[in-house]
Amino acid sequence: MIEKIKEVVKKLFKEDKIDIFIGYGEGTLPLRTTPCFITGPDNIEKLVWNSYCFNNLAVYLPRFFLPQLQKKDLKFPRIGILAKGCDGRSIVGLIKEHQIPRENLYIIGINCSGMIDIEKVQNAVYKMQEVEIVSAKEKSGKVLVENEDNKKVELKKEELLAEVCKNCQYTAPLIYDVLIGEEKRKTKEKERAAFIKEFEKKPLEERWKYFQEQVSKCIRCYACRQACPNCYCKECFADQTRPKWIGATENISDIMFFQIGRILHQAGRCVDCGACVRACPMGIDLRIFTYKLIEDVKEFFGYEAGISLEEAPPLATFKPDDKQEFITEP
Numbered sequence: 001m002i003e004k005i006k007e008v009v010k011k012l013f014k015e016d017k018i019d020i021f022i023g024y025g026e027g028t029l030p031l032r033t034t035p036c037f038i039t040g041p042d043n044i045e046k047l048v049w050n051s052y053c054f055n056n057l058a059v060y061l062p063r064f065f066l067p068q069l070q071k072k073d074l075k076f077p078r079i080g081i082l083a084k085g086c087d088g089r090s091i092v093g094l095i096k097e098h099q100i101p102r103e104n105l106y107i108i109g110i111n112c113s114g115m116i117d118i119e120k121v122q123n124a125v126y127k128m129q130e131v132e133i134v135s136a137k138e139k140s141g142k143v144l145v146e147n148e149d150n151k152k153v154e155l156k157k158e159e160l161l162a163e164v165c166k167n168c169q170y171t172a173p174l175i176y177d178v179l180i181g182e183e184k185r186k187t188k189e190k191e192r193a194a195f196i197k198e199f200e201k202k203p204l205e206e207r208w209k210y211f212q213e214q215v216s217k218c219i220r221c222y223a224c225r226q227a228c229p230n231c232y233c234k235e236c237f238a239d240q241t242r243p244k245w246i247g248a249t250e251n252i253s254d255i256m257f258f259q260i261g262r263i264l265h266q267a268g269r270c271v272d273c274g275a276c277v278r279a280c281p282m283g284i285d286l287r288i289f290t291y292k293l294i295e296d297v298k299e300f301f302g303y304e305a306g307i308s309l310e311e312a313p314p315l316a317t318f319k320p321d322d323k324q325e326f327i328t329e330p
């Protein structure tokens, strides 16, 4: 797949169709990749594609268009981007929210076979010995991990898949200019939502307690916000001082205000890419809340984020007969 990706990118630069390409490069540690910004055909060899390309690259797109949006006379750059299913759905959301122009994007869609959860690898390896992983190689569905004592452990990729990837329905983007790999859509809808159904069965008090327990671990580093393509506001409500919505304290009510604000802003927008979960240094179970919203939006509005450019998102739609019981008078 990587050779095909490089071939397409090379052609795009040769035909002068893009100014920048966003893909993945080798990470400085095993089991990691880093976002890679290519500005010409000479650097194409830096690109990689493997089971650690988990960053949602769509997060970088709005900032390329921001200065141009402010100064109307400047020309928009032409951006090429590698998009897995989840990145592709985020791109659709950003186009619909007028953050990026479709005509300036060249989307290389890739059919993704799922990303590996580093923590699962570490748990599997550290169970055997408390030493550093120095290399990880992947072949035919197996991951060969080597530690600093030259001990090797072979693990099955399917047992190491990230939770969001286990039953991902859209492994390839729905909108692309070229697609690499065959599109395979999974439809294990029930299995996919099972963990939310379990959560919903719990009494309200228990769910609230779980929310409080989880968010009380939050150190407000805002890594979840920075990793999410939907969080592109020039000034986040969490940083605003006029008006000041949240105090800069460790008080649980301040933390909860941030969390509830961030999570609710994801209604009809979250594509379940898992970038926020992976970014969180405190291991907070953020997905249970964002996924609950995904299910609710599907149930109440029949809407799923990032699958169509035409359908209006629920947060941007208004009907005069919309239910309004939740609105309170000031």
Ligand code: SF4
Pocket: 054, 084, 085, 086, 087, 112, 113, 114, 115, 164, 165, 166, 168, 169, 170, 171, 172, 272, 273
């Ligand atoms: S959520 Fe789907 S598209 Fe995204 S990394 Fe996982 S398997 Fe790939």
Ligand code: SF4
Pocket: 227, 228, 229, 230, 266, 269, 270, 271, 272, 273, 274, 275, 276, 277, 290
């Ligand atoms: S809220 Fe998290 S899972 Fe949802 S789109 Fe943003 S980063 Fe991805």
Ligand code: SF4
Pocket: 217, 218, 219, 220, 221, 222, 223, 224, 225, 279, 280, 281, 282, 283, 284, 286
């Ligand atoms: S990444 Fe985790 S710790 Fe940081 S602000 Fe988000 S939830 Fe809190």
